Amino acid sequence: MPNQSLFDNPTVPRLLTVLDEVRSGNLLIPDFQRPFEWDDDRRLLLLDSVSKGMPIGSFLVWRTRKNRLKSYKNIGPFELFKEPAEGEIRSYLLDGHQRLTTLFAALTETTLPPGTQGVRWPIYYDLSAQKGEHAFTLRRGRLTPPPTWAPLSVFLSPKKLYDFQKGLMDKGFFSEADKAEALANAFKDYQIPIVPLVSEDLDVVTDSFVRVNNQGKPMQETHMARALLYSKIDLKDRLDQIRQRLAPLGWSDLEDQVFVNALKARWGLDIYKAGPRELNDHLSRYDHEEVFKELEKSTKRAVDFLSECGVGGPRSLPYAYQLVALIESLRRVEHPLDAHHKNSLHTWFWATTYAGYFTGMTSNRIQDSIDELSSIILKNRSPIPEDLPRQIQPLKQFNFNATRSKAFALILVNQIKEKTLRLRTQRLLGLAGSSAVERLFSDGSSDDPANRVVATPEELGRLRKAVERPVPMSAGKAKLLARYSVPTDLVSLFPVQSINHVLDQRRLMLSSLESRFIESLGLEPDF
Incomplete structure (x- = not known):
């Protein structure tokens, strides 16, 4: 098509010309890009910039004849009907989806009702x-x-x-x-710079795509892998199916990258360096149905085990690579785990969590740790990795993003003796993450581990009432305080005369609790 020469060389066409290219099917938007998600403010600001002649950045367009990617059939509320014929050069927008969709949808007449697809037009x-x-x-x-x-x-x-x-x-x-x-x-x-990328080398294209999008909201490599696999399997759809089946366990928000890394581990690929092309090459050699059936089965087994450790969802998982290691190791082990194996895995999970074992780990060490974990199950090896640090430091400042703080939060939840409430609280922590870890005293420091508690909203209200208001001590109140590791021998201080004294005593209680638990793992608490 003659108009496709627009994307042969760097050029600065008028906006109307670019929109016509989209309308005619000459410029496609591959669906490995994240869906349209700009809010009203960002859309209106972009249009204001265009009206004032201010620059809004360039569009990166990939030109290819050999590669045919799955593309969006809609842009905003509009359906796109045309697409280049087989064998013709195709132009794919690699950077600029949010901007182009805003401009196209805003400047094209629609008869659809406002709020279509969750976005307000016109x-x-x-x-x-x-x-x-x-x-x-x-x-x-x-x-x-x-x-x-x-x-x-x-x-x-x-x-x-x-x-x-x-x-x-x-x-x-x-x-x-x-x-x-x-x-x-x-x-x-208004004119928009077009930067063409003319290449049939998918590695070059992938690298360009990642580098450009790292400047804004990061893209996952599954977006590119999904597009490259379109003729064989819809990767996103298959991963969504697995997540849907994990939803009753609280793991519906498990990220794509965990599944991708589990597949890389399966084939011994470099976790960090292996890109979508290598992943696609391996997927192409195997029965897709069998691969994803095994991935779902081993992921569910791994999640079931983590639930027994108190991890109720992705946001309370200390390390994503712990889950990757479990998924691949359990894929290799077909037989059900007996009590001995579960105890070994339990020790491995908590020891690697407290020791910060997976922090900064290289790809080779990740693969080695997976092999070692498999040996723990298959060959009854020691669950404590040989290179794991034995001395564990106390938690001095609470920051849920740190693995040590997640371990602390999980231990707090696991102290709840009532099973139903404990499971509910574990699920809350797994779904809400840091938002589920509240302050015991609302006026106290959020950095102090002793002032942190994980409780459902109803329980938190009762707990704060018990420590902040003049409520007489009763068996129920004592049980409530003990449930959340608040010393019950400080009755005279409720309502508290000295918050610091209560927190000091609670700090000692929690330190002793963690110390005993760490020792039970075969590690050395340096408290």
Whole structure:
């Protein structure tokens, strides 16, 4: 197609030309890109920048004849029908999806109701807005917009613009009609740099895609792998199916990268360096159904085991690589785990957590740790890795992003003796992460581990009432305090006269609790 020469060399075409390329099917958006997710503010700010002639960045376009990627069939609320024929050169947008979708959808007329696909369209320009006011706007509900609100879709259509201007002048809005024409010219004359990437080397394309998108919101390599696998299997769909089956266990938010790394581990690929192309090559050699059936089965076994350790979801998992190691090791072990093997895995999990074993681990060591974990099960090897540090330091400052703090939070939850409540609280921690770890005293420090507690909202309210208000001590209150590791021998201090004294005593209690647990793992608490 003659228009495809637009993407042969670096060029700076007008916006209207770029939108026509999308409409004609000459510029495709591969669906390894994340879906459209810009909020109203970002969309309106982009349009404001264009109207003022301000730069909005370039578009990176990949030109290829050999590779055919699965692409979005919609852009905003609009369905795209055309696509290049087999054997013709295809142009894929590698960077600029959010911007291009905003521009295309805003400047194209739609008859769809507002809020379609969860995004509000159309976008208007308030021609009566004064200098300094926000002119780009969205209508609320189904209210009819004022006559001076110009839908942006009229600006690139001479006939629609003429009809809109005539309607304004018929109502006496002459200056607004002039402003509409000036704004239309601003959009028609706006130019966007196009940077072409002409290559059939998928490694070059993947590297370019990752580097460019690392400047903004990071992309996962599964986005590219999904597109490259389109003719064989929909990777995202298969991973979504696994997540859906894990949902009853609280693991529906498990990230794609865990599954991808488990597949890499299966084939001995470098966790960090192996890219989508290598992953695709291996997937192409095996029965897809069998691969994903085994992945689902071993992931469920791993999640079941982690649940027994108190990990109720992805956000309370100390290390993602612990789960990767468990998934691959349990894939290699077909027989059910007996009590001895579960105890060994339990020791391995907690020892590697407390020792920060997976922090900064190289790809080779990750693969070695998977082999070692398999040997723990198959050959009854010691569950403590030989190179694991034995001395464990106390937790001095709480930060849930740190593995040591996650271990502390998990231990707190595991002290709840009532099984139903304990499982609910574990699930809460696994789903909400740091948001589930509250302060015991609302006025106390959030950095102090002794002032931290994991409890459901109902339980937290009761607990704070017990320590902050003059509620007489009872058997129920004593049980509540003990449940959340608050010393019950400080009855005279409730309501507290000295928060610091209570926290000091609780700190000693929790330190002793953790120390005994760490010793039970065969490690040395340096408290």
